[in-house]
Amino acid sequence: MLLAAMLITATLAPETPGVPYRQPHLAVGNGMVGVTFGAGNAVYFAGSRDEGRSFSRPVRVAEAPILSLGHRRGPRIAISGSAIVISAVTATKPRGGDGELTAWRSSDGGKTWSSGVAINDAPAAAREGLHAMASGQGLVFAVWLDLRSRGTRLYGAASRDGGAAWSKNLQIYESPEGKICECCHPSVAVDDQGAIYVMWRNWLGGARDMYWSRSTDDGKTFSTAEKLGAGSWPLNACPMDGGGVAFEAGGGLVTAWRRAGEVFLARGGGAETRLDAGKDPVIAVGRGGVYAAWAHGHGLRARIPGREEPVALAERGAFAHLAALPQGAVLAAWESDGAIVFSRVD
Numbered sequence: 503m504l505l506a507a508m509l510i511t512a513t514l515a516p517e518t519p520g521v522p523y524r525q526p527h528l529a530v531g532n533g534m535v536g537v538t539f540g541a542g543n544a545v546y547f548a549g550s551r552d553e554g555r556s557f558s559r560p561v562r563v564a565e566a567p568i569l570s571l572g573h574r575r576g577p578r579i580a581i582s583g584s585a586i587v588i589s590a591v592t593a594t595k596p597r598g599g600d601g602e603l604t605a606w607r608s609s610d611g612g613k614t615w616s617s618g619v620a621i622n623d624a625p626a627a628a629r630e631g632l633h634a635m636a637s638g639q640g641l642v643f644a645v646w647l648d649l650r651s652r653g654t655r656l657y658g659a660a661s662r663d664g665g666a667a668w669s670k671n672l673q674i675y676e677s678p679e680g681k682i683c684e685c686c687h688p689s690v691a692v693d694d695q696g697a698i699y700v701m702w703r704n705w706l707g708g709a710r711d712m713y714w715s716r717s718t719d720d721g722k723t724f725s726t727a728e729k730l731g732a733g734s735w736p737l738n739a740c741p742m743d744g745g746g747v748a749f750e751a752g753g754g755l756v757t758a759w760r761r762a763g764e765v766f767l768a769r770g771g772g773a774e775t776r777l778d779a780g781k782d783p784v785i786a787v788g789r790g791g792v793y794a795a796w797a798h799g800h801g802l803r804a805r806i807p808g809r810e811e812p813v814a815l816a817e818r819g820a821f822a823h824l825a826a827l828p829q830g831a832v833l834a835a836w837e838s839d840g841a842i843v844f845s846r847v848d
Contacts, residue, residue, distance in 0.1 A: 511555050514548055514842040516541060522840030525576025528825035528833060531637070535825065536612065537835055538579040538588045539842055543569040545577045545590050547612045554833040554844050563606050563615045566592035570601065570631030573742045574687040574821065580637035585664025586612050587642055589621065591631040601629025603646050607665040621659050621668045624650035630684065638692025643721055645674065645688045645700050653681035656688060656702050660721045674700060674715060674724050683710050687744035693753055700724070701747050701757055709734045710741060712759045731774045735761045746785035750792065758783040758794045765796045777805055778812050784823050789830025793847060795822040802836055804847055819843065
């Protein structure tokens with residue numbers, strides 16, 4: 503295993519003892535790198551104007567009686583024009599009694615935030631707490647595991663005004679067997695042409711395999727779902743693990759995901775490439791190609807273009823996220839011992 507020639511660029515340490523910062527998620531746009539994360543039942547934001555070398559003091563976006571955290575249930579961030587949008591699943595009742603996918607927006611660089619707006623238009627439909635959000639070409643799109651009907655389904659909604667208002671909810675996918683995997687987070691990305699790509703873990707024929715679909719009309723309709731990877735994962739349990747979606751130069755789809763105890767990379771619907779043993783992969787495309795990061799044991803590993811073997815990203819850490827920076831470098835963020843840690847991985 504190679505050692506990564508990377509330096510920690512910034513760290514956000516919790517201000518309240520015993521309340522760790524958890525589940526970071528990055529977005530880049532409008533001259534800023536933004537990060538959101540959870541702490542207790544509060545959602546926070548911090549921004550960087552120097553490509554992740556330093557971050558502003560965290561601002562509390564909102565607080566709820568219950569905030570979904572853990573196993574990628576944390577908040578998400580997207581930047582659309584001058585608007586910063588943060589989403590999270592909040593609840594008032596324990597044990598899944600309710601759960602609303604809520605969005606907040608800022609138009610002043612993250613200094614102040616709007617009141618929350620519910621994205622799901624059926625009460626308590628997002629109570630599983632697993633969702634994703636992305637932006638591109640003036641569009642913000644959210645997807646989530648939805649429980650408004652019997653069985654878990656994949657739903658989505660779009661915003662064309664920077665998260666202020668959201669479209670009527672659309673069912674993206676319903677498994678012929680009545681439900682998709684109930685506790686693996688979905689993924690979403692928007693390409694340079696405004697097409698939306700979503701990925702989720704299905705439950706079909708006794709297997710928990712990854713599937714993807716595409717929309718070219720702002721999420722009103724989606725293509726027929728296609729399976730990712732040549733192999734299959736028969737499993738009568740939930741792996742609690744999703745993946746990541748990105749686009750290579752020229753617009754080619756690339757995905758990273760887990761099957762059994764291994765992490766794979768795939769381009770489009772083509773052949774898979776094994777990266778390593780591990781779980782919880784994320785992905786970004788930067789200068790030189792595709793970067794990926796995943797959990798391995800108690801630490802994190804990464805794939806860096808031009809290196810044949812994975813590198814050690816962190817000896818201790820979990821729930822990494824990656825974002826491509828304007829000049830082609832890639833920034834990583836992860837949680838470690840209650841803090842959020844940042845490092846450039848190019």
